[in-house]
Amino acid sequence: MEMERFCAGSRVMIVAGKGGVGKTTTTAALAVAAARTGASVLIVEVEGKSGLATCFGAPPLEYSEAELGPGVRGRTLTPDRALLEYLEDRGLRRISKRLVRSGALDIVATAVPGMKDILVLGKVKQLEQGGAADLILIDAPAAGHAVSFLMSARGLLDAVRMGPVRTQAEGVIAMLSDPARCRVLLVTLPEETPVNELIDTAYNLEDRVGVQLGPVVVNAMPADLVLAGRSVAEDAAAAGVQISAAEIRALDEAAAFRLERRALAQEQANRLADRLPLPQLRLPFVFGEIGPLEVDQLADALVDAVAALPTPGP
Numbered sequence: 001m002e003m004e005r006f007c008a009g010s011r012v013m014i015v016a017g018k019g020g021v022g023k024t025t026t027t028a029a030l031a032v033a034a035a036r037t038g039a040s041v042l043i044v045e046v047e048g049k050s051g052l053a054t055c056f057g058a059p060p061l062e063y064s065e066a067e068l069g070p071g072v073r074g075r076t077l078t079p080d081r082a083l084l085e086y087l088e089d090r091g092l093r094r095i096s097k098r099l100v101r102s103g104a105l106d107i108v109a110t111a112v113p114g115m116k117d118i119l120v121l122g123k124v125k126q127l128e129q130g131g132a133a134d135l136i137l138i139d140a141p142a143a144g145h146a147v148s149f150l151m152s153a154r155g156l157l158d159a160v161r162m163g164p165v166r167t168q169a170e171g172v173i174a175m176l177s178d179p180a181r182c183r184v185l186l187v188t189l190p191e192e193t194p195v196n197e198l199i200d201t202a203y204n205l206e207d208r209v210g211v212q213l214g215p216v217v218v219n220a221m222p223a224d225l226v227l228a229g230r231s232v233a234e235d236a237a238a239a240g241v242q243i244s245a246a247e248i249r250a251l252d253e254a255a256a257f258r259l260e261r262r263a264l265a266q267e268q269a270n271r272l273a274d275r276l277p278l279p280q281l282r283l284p285f286v287f288g289e290i291g292p293l294e295v296d297q298l299a300d301a302l303v304d305a306v307a308a309l310p311t312p313g314p
Helices: 003-007 023-036 079-089 093-102 105-109 115-129 143-159 164-176 192-209 232-238 245-275 292-307
Strands: 012-017 041-045 066-069 072-076 135-142 182-188 216-221 280-284
Touching: 003 023, 003 292, 012 023, 012 143, 012 192, 023 041, 023 066, 023 072, 023 135, 023 182, 023 216, 023 292, 041 115, 079 115, 115 135, 115 143, 115 164, 135 143, 143 164, 143 192, 182 192, 192 245, 216 245, 232 245, 245 280, 280 292
Parallel strands: 012 135, 012 182, 041 072, 041 135, 182 216, 216 280
Antiparallel strands: 066 072
16 A cells, blocks of 8 residues: 555544553654655644654644654644633633633643543544644554543533533544544554553454554564574684684574564564454564654655555545
């Protein structure tokens, strides 16, 4: 499948996964890959504490948009700022200022369970409907919170019978349940615990939220270790390098460890495929800190992985 078609499948992509699996890195790589096709991309950070800006070598994101790279913009969304903007858009600027001065803003935002999440998702809906970008990427909360985050709209339908809050919740549900408008990309590491949690999250999202799942991103796959078929000593001799017996043992042990890690990762990726019948996009393990160069590397890998996906029929 061409990257352009993959990115055009939904106007909003929510990237979620267990903390530490690389969902923020995946979001950055996807943004760069999408921008290369000529699409305008807006990344929305909803927790305000991810390393998203670091991936682009940029300062921390704020509520107002900032350029992160060619074709890529970013911002953070918080419930209090979303509520203030909501009130000001409806001519209630004085009320919003009083809420700030009195410290009552947080009380208003938490008056109903799920209200904070619906404020953020409502703003995402507004951005999507307003054509803020060709593709809006949401760096979602960690998997445990992701389900409740996306369930907030349905919970409010039960709690609120009428009025603007219910209208907002209905609009958010309409966005989440329309595959042309929204998909969720789940990210995992090829390890037992993250894979187990991703499987549980996937079925919860499908059953309770009704959102369409995109391909699963399997991050940090160890690279294949290609051995020449000769021993370390033979390779060293062929290269004209002197090497001690202790160094030979250390290199043999390192190679064995790499092969074992690769086999275990492959086993977990295959188990995931058996338990969750979704296509997989596998990204390589990247050594060191993640910055612009590493994001470009992962974007290249993502383009290759998407190209291997079957192109859906018309």
